[in-house]
Amino acid sequence: MTIQQQRALELGDIQSGALRERPAPYVGRYLLLRLGDAEQGRELVRRLHALLVEQDRHGPSDPQAWLTVAFTHAGLAALGVPQSSLDSFPAEFREGMAARAEQLGDVGPSSPEHWEPPLGSDAVHVAVSVLAPDAPSLEAVAERARTRYADLPSVEVVWRQDCYQLSTGRTSFGFKDGIGNPDVEGSGLPLRNRSERPIKTGEFILGYPDETGSVAPMPTPEVLGRNGTFLVFRKLRTDVAAYRRYLRDRARDRDEERLLGAKMVGRWPSGAPLVLAPDTEDRDLGADPSRNNSFGYRDDLRGFKCPAGAHARRANPRDALEDENSVNVRLHRMIRRGTSYGTALPDGVLEDDGQDRGIVFVFAGAHLDRQFEFVKTQWINDGVFIGVPGESDPLVSGAQAPTDFTIPHVPIRRRLRDLPPLVVTRGGEYCFAPGLRALAWLSGLETPQEEP
Amino acid sequence: MTAADETTRRPGVRVGSASEFSLFFRVIPGHAEEIRAALTALQRTPGYRPGDYEMAIASIHEARFVLFDDDTRLLFATSFDGSWDAYMEDFAAGPLQLFDAIFQHTDGYAGLPDVSAVKDFILGAQVTAAAYARNYPGTVKELRRANRLREAFDTVLDDPRAEEALGHPALKPLLDEAADA
């Protein structure tokens, strides 16, 4: 399908989770619901739709809490979506994350048989997330949402995860997260990266031209697909003590510990990118949204400032691969809306305290396969693209075997050996967050309005 | 390493970092001369000139175009680092366009207007190798790095002080290679 004319972005129809920046600080809650009855399920969708319409009226700058509603493939089936429409979704969404586990590297302790129930099972139908600037506004919205299903006995909450930003403003390993996000054409958000053109809307929202000049495959009928986006959520447990012990063992002193940690991430704990601050932490840079994501790797192709294998550089190599003609980085971008869960491991503690802590990784994009799955399998789990097939992401690959990590350095590169696995997948789902009109359509399914 | 120990679920057999990729096309009747001319022209472009070693697509190990059956058919065979399946859209969006002048003389080619057209065109022509093996491990990037290293090492060995310099115990593995490097 080639699009003849550019369509204006229907911001009012798109759920806010995708194109809106998360409040900072934030608190969040993720709920998974199981629908026991299609009619009550549609009633739930009708009521959530009304909440979303109301929320939309407040506009993006209002610091109130916001809600995002998404469905798994099983969830759409439970609502009574016609088979032809269910079949029109891309294969990876139909199969679901658990079925793709081996490919994604979710094996060993990360494999679906060890996931938190009911993640990865047919019992997960609806995903609801609420994000808010503080606990009271979160409770207010969560309560409003709860009253929407309280009198629907067949709607059951099957999983819940609370999230909040740690008091340090950092995620569990100690680094600020959520900085590197693409500038999206038409989103109205301020541009953060002056060294790259904004990415086409169709890479993130269905129904618009994408970077290939086509429109991403959309489910039918059109009303269901348009303005929707695919969401991935993954609960990732982090072994912070193992991370700290590893650095303590390998570093000569505390300063070098901090440097090695920064090399693994590609940024300093404040968020200051290594290419802009190669030698020392720069808190002002880390805190400045107009500068902390405005950079490329052209001047650092050999990785003396930021190693090619650093997590953030793997996950988005920016302009580093431009001369190679084998990959178009713009086809593999993602909007991330991750949040932290669990308490911080107190400073200086090197022994695991048994507490569960990590991030709920959230992806939004139009292509599960060439965005999320590509980045995870080709760039994070694998090192072929940077010419180091034996190395995977030093921080988050989840690989079972220890990995090496090479840090280019004049005169002699440093190679960290046998980094232990630091992240375990606790479960996750592929979801579809429809636009508001699509939600209305879903709630009215008893009279399916097939498009001509 | 043999083809058999790698997954064959997707078209293209992978051995280590590299996947083989073989496409069989039919030449449009009457276009034999044009397609031969297009291939001759390709052979003269930078990267394809014998001895250039700098093909536009950096992840490719080698590539060949073979006209056969009296120029009625065309084989394009290559191997590259990565999985074809993952990179299909990247190739469709850019590098394959480099071969437009050739593909336009093959059946079923209607330009490459969008990704799904490219997928259809390519997948329709692809045949998975029944046997595939490589004689060296490693990615193009590693091999280039290894070549740079070898050249540097050669330069060191050409220096009359090399033996003395390589005498240090830390350099023993290099000295072991020096005798017939």
Ligand code: HEM
């Ligand atoms: C526990 C697991 C993870 C942790 C602790 C983590 C942490 C981080 C941190 C600290 C940054 C740098 C700050 C920033 O740019 O926002 C970052 C960036 C990023 N991460 Fe992760 N991450 C995790 C998993 C993942 C996974 C599984 C993916 C993708 C499949 C991913 C994709 C990205 C991307 C795309 C960026 C931005 C890169 C850029 O645009 O420069 N991360 N992550």
